[in-house]
Amino acid sequence: MDARMISLLVIGGVLLIFAIILICPVILDLRFQDDLLIRVRILGIPFRVFQEKETDTLPRKKKEKEREKKGKLSKIKVILERKGVSGLFELIMELKSIVTGIGRNLFSHVVVYRLSLDIAVSNEDAAQTALQYGQACAVIYPAVNAIQTVTKCKITHVCVIADFEEKESKADFHLTAGIRPIFVIIAGIGSFLKLIKVYRKHIAKSSNH
Secondary structure: OOHHHHHHHHHHHHHHHHHHHHHOOEEEEEEEOOOEEEEEEEOOEEEEEEEOOOOOHHHHHHHHHHHOOOOHHHHHHHHHHOOHHHHHHHHHHHHHHHHHHHOHHHHOOOEEEEEEEEEEEOOOOHHHHHHHHHHHHHHHHHHHHHHHHHOEEOOEEEEEEEOOOOOOOEEEEEEEEEEOHHHHHHHHHHHHHHHHHHHHHHHHHHHHO
């Protein structure tokens, strides 16, 4: 076997591996019960992206204020560091804005293998419990509906109740979703071509003036 054949075999092997990576879905696994845990699986290999840890209250608040001034990515980091059901509500609303904001073309290729959400809204005051229950329903159901509309949902379970016996709200959230990287690349190329088209129109208008 000569050097040229070996080179072709190596190049072919690399291209095959690259093709497998492009067509195999990247799986996001997001869980919230007492803490928030985010994992990503690539080719079946799990990677822990984020896990909520106990931190001192004052330093965490200072970090939140600093990050809130630094854009959307920092805002998501702030939300991830917030404990409790209110933090989960913010996270779900942020997921909704991402899904509906980036475009249906990309998220139509996202497969939601599982979307499970159980929330028991509670407060020491019964009137506050009823009020917070209404607010929770106003946030959760439209957000879940938007995610279902844009993506391909296989299993969905959402239940929001008002619990007048407990003193604190509880939530159990589990989201498992995946997308093939090839669709992300295609969507990126499509967006880039649209940007070039808009740029050319702008140049043409400027030349005419």
